Amino acid sequence: MIAETYITIVALIVLGIYCLVWKSNLVKKIIGLGIFAKAVHLLLITIGFRPGGIPPIVTPQNLQTFASLSVDPLPQALVLTSIVIDLSITALALSIAILAYRHFRTLNTKNIRRMRG
Amino acid sequence: MDLITRTSSRIVALVILFFGIYIILHGHLSPGGSFPGGVIIASALALTAVVFGIKKAEMFIGERTAHIVEGLVALALCIMVIFEFFIRKMLLPLGTQFQLFSAWEILTLNIVGGVMVSMALILIIYLMIRG
Amino acid sequence: MIGYIILILIVATFLSLIVRRDILPIGAIIISFLFLVFLAAGSGIVLFEFGGWEAPFGIVWAADKLSMMIAMLVTGIASLVAVYSLRYIKERRHRYYSLLSLMTIGMLGVSLTGDIFNLYVFFEIFSISSYALVAFFLDDYAIEGAFKYLVAGSFATTMLLLGIALLYGSAGTLNMADLSSQILQTPMFLVPLALLITGFGLKVAMVPFHFWKPDAIEGTPSPIGAIFTAVSTSIGIYCILRVLFIFSLIELNTLLIVFGVVTMVVGAVMAFMQDNIKRLLAYSSISQIGYILLALGLGTYLGISGGLYQLLNNAIANALLFLSIGVVILYSGGRERLSNLSVKNNILMFCFGIGALSIIGIPPLAGFASKYMIYLAAWEVSPPIAAISIIVAAFTLAYYLKAFSCVFLNPRGRTEIKGIPLIMLIPIIILAALCIILGILPHLGLYVVEPAVQALTNSSGYVAAVLGGG
Numbered sequence: 122m123i124a125e126t127y128i129t130i131v132a133l134i135v136l137g138i139y140c141l142v143w144k145s146n147l148v149k150k151i152i153g154l155g156i157f158a159k160a161v162h163l164l165l166i167t168i169g170f171r172p173g174g175i176p177p178i179v180t181p182q183n184l185q186t187f188a189s190l191s192v193d194p195l196p197q198a199l200v201l202t203s204i205v206i207d208l209s210i211t212a213l214a215l216s217i218a219i220l221a222y223r224h225f226r227t228l229n230t231k232n233i234r235r236m237r238g
Numbered sequence: 239m240d241l242i243t244r245t246s247s248r249i250v251a252l253v254i255l256f257f258g259i260y261i262i263l264h265g266h267l268s269p270g271g272s273f274p275g276g277v278i279i280a281s282a283l284a285l286t287a288v289v290f291g292i293k294k295a296e297m298f299i300g301e302r303t304a305h306i307v308e309g310l311v312a313l314a315l316c317i318m319v320i321f322e323f324f325i326r327k328m329l330l331p332l333g334t335q336f337q338l339f340s341a342w343e344i345l346t347l348n349i350v351g352g353v354m355v356s357m358a359l360i361l362i363i364y365l366m367i368r369g
Numbered sequence: 370m371i372g373y374i375i376l377i378l379i380v381a382t383f384l385s386l387i388v389r390r391d392i393l394p395i396g397a398i399i400i401s402f403l404f405l406v407f408l409a410a411g412s413g414i415v416l417f418e419f420g421g422w423e424a425p426f427g428i429v430w431a432a433d434k435l436s437m438m439i440a441m442l443v444t445g446i447a448s449l450v451a452v453y454s455l456r457y458i459k460e461r462r463h464r465y466y467s468l469l470s471l472m473t474i475g476m477l478g479v480s481l482t483g484d485i486f487n488l489y490v491f492f493e494i495f496s497i498s499s500y501a502l503v504a505f506f507l508d509d510y511a512i513e514g515a516f517k518y519l520v521a522g523s524f525a526t527t528m529l530l531l532g533i534a535l536l537y538g539s540a541g542t543l544n545m546a547d548l549s550s551q552i553l554q555t556p557m558f559l560v561p562l563a564l565l566i567t568g569f570g571l572k573v574a575m576v577p578f579h580f581w582k583p584d585a586i587e588g589t590p591s592p593i594g595a596i597f598t599a600v601s602t603s604i605g606i607y608c609i610l611r612v613l614f615i616f617s618l619i620e621l622n623t624l625l626i627v628f629g630v631v632t633m634v635v636g637a638v639m640a641f642m643q644d645n646i647k648r649l650l651a652y653s654s655i656s657q658i659g660y661i662l663l664a665l666g667l668g669t670y671l672g673i674s675g676g677l678y679q680l681l682n683n684a685i686a687n688a689l690l691f692l693s694i695g696v697v698i699l700y701s702g703g704r705e706r707l708s709n710l711s712v713k714n715n716i717l718m719f720c721f722g723i724g725a726l727s728i729i730g731i732p733p734l735a736g737f738a739s740k741y742m743i744y745l746a747a748w749e750v751s752p753p754i755a756a757i758s759i760i761v762a763a764f765t766l767a768y769y770l771k772a773f774s775c776v777f778l779n780p781r782g783r784t785e786i787k788g789i790p791l792i793m794l795i796p797i798i799i800l801a802a803l804c805i806i807l808g809i810l811p812h813l814g815l816y817v818v819e820p821a822v823q824a825l826t827n828s829s830g831y832v833a834a835v836l837g838g839g
Contacts, residue, residue: 134531141524147516154523161531168538178268196537199486203530205273206493210523212362213500217519219366220504221512233513309387316380 126167133160147218147228151211158207162200169193239289247289254282262352266344275348276355283356284363292367301364308357315350371408371430371481372417374401375474382470389463394470395451401477402444409437414824414834424483424836425547431483431835434820435677439480439607441817442681446600446688447473449796450592453692456790457592457699465505465590471498472596476604483835485536486543488608489529496522496572499601502593503585514581514588521581525571532564546835549615549828558616565612566621573605575662576632579655583643586651587705591695594647598654598691599684606661606680614828625666630757633659637764641771645705646698649772650690656765657683657728660758664743667750674822675742678814682727682735682807689724689800693717696793697776700786707772711779714786716794718777720801725769727804730762735804738811 133156140153170192177194179187218228225233239247258278265271287295381397384390408415415437417430432440451469458465475495482488500522504515537543539558540551552558567578574582586594613621636656643649661683664676697712704710723734730740740762747755807814824831 141520150520154520154527157524158527158530161527161534164531165534165537168534176269195543196534199537201273202486202490206490206497209497210493210519212366213497214516214519214523216366217500217504217512217516220507221516224509224512306387309383312383313380313387316376316383320376 122172123167123170126163130160130164130167133157133163145230147221147230148215150230151214151218154214155207155211158203158210162203162207165196165200165203169196243289247285251282251285254278254285258282258352258356262348263345265348265352272348272351273355276352277359279352279356280359280363283360287363287367292364296364299360301361304357304360304364308354308361311350311354311357315347315354318347318350371415371432372419374404375478377401378470378474378477382467382474385463385470386467391455391462391466394466395448395455398444398451398470398473399448401473402441402448405437405441405444408432409434409441414831416835425542425544428487429483429544429835430481431546431831432481433824433831433834435607435610435824436480438677438681438817438821439603440477442603442684443473443476443480443600446596446684447476449688449799450595450692453695453793453796454590454592456793457590457695461505465502468498468502468505469593469596472502476600479604480607483545484543485533485545485548488545489526489533492529492572492608493526495601495604496526499593499597503589505590505593506588508588510584511588514584514586518581518585521571521578525568525578528564528571529568532561532568535561535564544835545611545615546832550832550836552616562612562616562621566609569605569608569612570628573602573609573658573662574655575628575658576635576655579632579636582655583639583648583651587645587647591647591691591698594650595688595691595695598651599688602654602658603680603684606658606665610665610825614825615831622666622668625662626754629659629661629663629666630754631659632656632662633758633761637761637768641764641768643768644707646694646707646710646772646776647705649707649768650687650694653728653765653768654683654687656761657687659761660740660743663754663758664746667746669746669749670822670826671742671749672746673825674815674818675739675746677821677825678739678818679736679743681814681818682739682804685800685803685807686724686727686736689720689797689804690728692793692797692800693721693724694776696786696789696797700789701784707775709782710776711781711783712776712786713783714789716789717786717797720797721777722773723801723804725773727808729765729769733805733808735807735811735814737808738814 137153137155137157137160140156141150142153144150144153174192175183175190177191177197183190221233222228227233258275258281260275261270261278262272262275265275283295283298286298378394378397378401381393385393415430415432418424419428419430422428447469451466454465454469472495475491475493475498478491479488479495482491500515500519503518504511533543536548536558539561540548542548542551571578582597586597589597609625613625633656636652636654636659640649640652640656643652657679661676661679664672664679667673667676696717697710697714698705701710701712727734727736730736744755744758747758
């Protein structure tokens with residue numbers, strides 16, 4: 122189960138970087154960025170996972186056994202933070218893409234002057 | 239938009255709104271909290287804006303109002319953080335399961351944060367629709 | 370104590386969005402600068418534990434002398450730029466100032482934090498506000514540069530997150546001091562470190578990753594160009610140093626030397642071919658980063674102190690160049706081509722000349738001392754590298770001569786600049802005076818740099834101070 126997840130993560134990272142670097146449409150580049158970031162989030166969650174673990178919610182009943190049973194809650198907090206950051210980057214990127222469309226009348230980087238990076 | 243979308247989204251938007259409020263209010267007891275709840279509330283408004291047009295959405299909350307509310311709420315969050323962590327120096331309490339009003343500090347932080355997130359997202363939605 | 374600085378800045382940012390008073394963010398940045406100077410006068414490492422949680426469990430801010438130096442540099446240059454921008458930015462000024470102070474928050478947080486995920490978060494705050502600032506003018510160049518910078522920058526920060534995730538997976542902690550005590554020198558740790566260095570290197574714009582920088586700087590307002598070339602590269606170099614030294618990976622030094630030499634040469638050659646003054650300055654700053662990386666890679670005490678001193682001088686001189694060229698561009702109606710940009714103003718000519726000479730490293734000015742230290746250190750390690758760096762300095766002289774003569778000495782189509790507002794002149798004159806003073810009395814600069822070098826080389830002291838609690 123865990124091995125498949127890691128394979129998925131590697132595939133997603135490769136896909137994201139491919140989409141980011143070789144596609145020439147601005148929106149596709151943004152999608153590639155999103156895929157890359159989501160793959161890293163999945164990696165973080167998988168690092169904290171433990172087979173058969175309980176959700177990291179502390180209740181009076183499981184206070185004693187919590188540390189030995191639950192999955193690691195820290196990566197989940199990190200991923201939440203990172204999702205918020207990712208959201209703001211995507212929003213900014215999309216609004217810049219909208220502006221670029223309005224200025225250059227195209228979303229293709231090959232037609233936008235000198236924009237080939 | 240056609241009749242089916244309009245009729246169904248009239249109901250669905252309300253359901254989404256209440257679900258967002260539920261997520262925010264139960265942030266200290268179950269997964270969720272201010273950010274997911276705020277996003278869900280904002281998505282209810284996004285549905286309204288897409289289906290009924292941006293004019294209708296602005297009847298609920300205008301762009302100027304969202305600006306001011308967001309700034310005020312962010313300030314309130316700063317003041318609460320100063321109060322909690324710098325002056326009282328206390329750790330956040332643990333909630334009791336299945337009891338809504340059990341951890342006041344987290345509940346208020348969640349509500350303030352949820353309002354802030356939803357206002358910010360509503361602003362983003364308005365800006366993007368207007369272009 | 371240091372947690373309050375960020376709080377002041379955050380409150381000022383949000384308040385300025387509501388009440389639209391420019392004085393709030395400017396005042397907050399200046400206050401934080403004064404506060405940091407006051408803190409840096411004390412001794413030892415300043416610790417701040419968020420929420421009262423102790424070191425390996427909670428988020429801890431730990432400021433040693435190196436962090437203090439970088440933080441003072443950030444807030445100092447940012448306050449000069451903030452004062453200068455009062456007359457430079459004409460419209461949507463409250464947005465500009467809230468973005469500027471957000472950027473300062475991000476850079477300050479990066480330089481002061483002791484937790485690697487917190488570093489990532491502040492790095493993102495700094496990056497996002499800088500993307501928005503690049504796009505601030507909303508013209509063709511700005512949008513193009515902003516999108517390029519956004520794609521490159523968020524690729525870099527996602528790389529950082531990947532590296533941090535792998536580090537957490539193998540060491541199980543995020544505190545930098547704790548990480549360095551847990552770390553084992555196995556090849557497994559090299560993968561996340563390579564990712565981290567790639568990410569920071571993209572932000573620093575060392576040569577294989579430099580493509581975004583000239584475009585981004587071409588589109589920005591000139592004061593933000595000053596922040597980009599002077600401060601944000603310093604932040605990236607600080608992060609590379611922190612990562613390398615906290616993991617005591619001195620073996621990677623050869624890599625830094627190679628990157629440094631390549632960056633130096635390519636930056637200088639590309640700068641020579643530019644026609645646009647802002648692009649020329651951008652490539653020149655890339656070339657100067659090569660010097661810093663080379664000096665830090667040499668690894669000797671002389672090399673590291675030369676590198677950090679060069680960082681300081683480079684920041685001051687680059688800020689000076691961009692601020693004075695900003696006035697020139699503003700008063701000649703937005704022209705940036707070297708072929709048709711020609712002005713007449715003695716003060717600006719003098720200040721630009723001082724900045725250029727200081728970057729080249731001509732004796733009575735600030736850049737000379739640090740460059741001389743770098744040459745000496747390079748000569749000890751390998752003479753050919755020293756020879757290359759001196760040749761690159763000659764190149765620097767050549768392209769600055771070209772820029773200077775085109776902008777200030779060209780008699781054709783000259784516009785005379787009169788009545789520059791005092792509020793723009795004061796930051797320029799302060800920076801020029803710093804260049805001259807540090808050139809005549811170089812030990813004043815070493816007074817700041819020496820403790821930073823000691824803090825950097827003494828990483829076990831840092832670990833003990835952070836984990837022992839403050």
